[in-house]
Amino acid sequence: MDEGFWEERWRENRIGFHEPEANALLVDHWDRLDIAxxxxxxVPLCGKSLDLDWLLARGHAVTGVEFNRMAVAEVFARLGLTPAVTKAGPLECFTAGALRLYVGDAFALTAAMLGPVAAIYDRAALIALPPETRPRYARHLMEVTGTAPQLLVTMAYDQSQTNGPPFSVPAEEVTRHYGARYDMALLTTRPLGGPVALRAGGGEEQVRLLHPRVA
Known part of the structure; x- marks a missing residue:
């Protein structure tokens, strides 16, 4: 991943992908995963998302990975938690209660570090990565999670009108990355808002439920 690019985005506070509350698509569709x-x-590439708070409040043990250390520290401060910070190979691991966030390159995260995963919530990972990185990301995600079920949020818009991130990842690309290992259902779409929609002249967000195929 382009570490310099993301460091600059965080340093300049150009983090339009951060939302001031839990994502409505998460709230509306999380139960469709039907997990305990x-x-x-x-939560890959979790940033400082309030989606983490929402998942914790639901009772889940939440693990995330994020490149920016400051974002991770802010999550724990916001929750009033003092994390234990340890080394995990090339990554740092911040842990307090049911929350565990790794800091560093997501591709350095291993299945052993991650442990069991019942479900993946990807709202800001696949769409944050450039086209040449997305196939590797999808393979790595399936490897470290054992192809766990996913709630996947993507965007589809005219990429020729504006560049990402967040990038347009249309349905056919999602199928290309995950179709061999998952059965996929499109749950809903909604009009894309914000600066990306203005620059692209529209678009939509798409929410999919991905369940691993039974061999």
């Missing part, structure tokens, strides 16, 4: 209330959940 205390099941362990993985």
């Amino acid at each position: 209330p205390d099941a362990p959940v993985f």
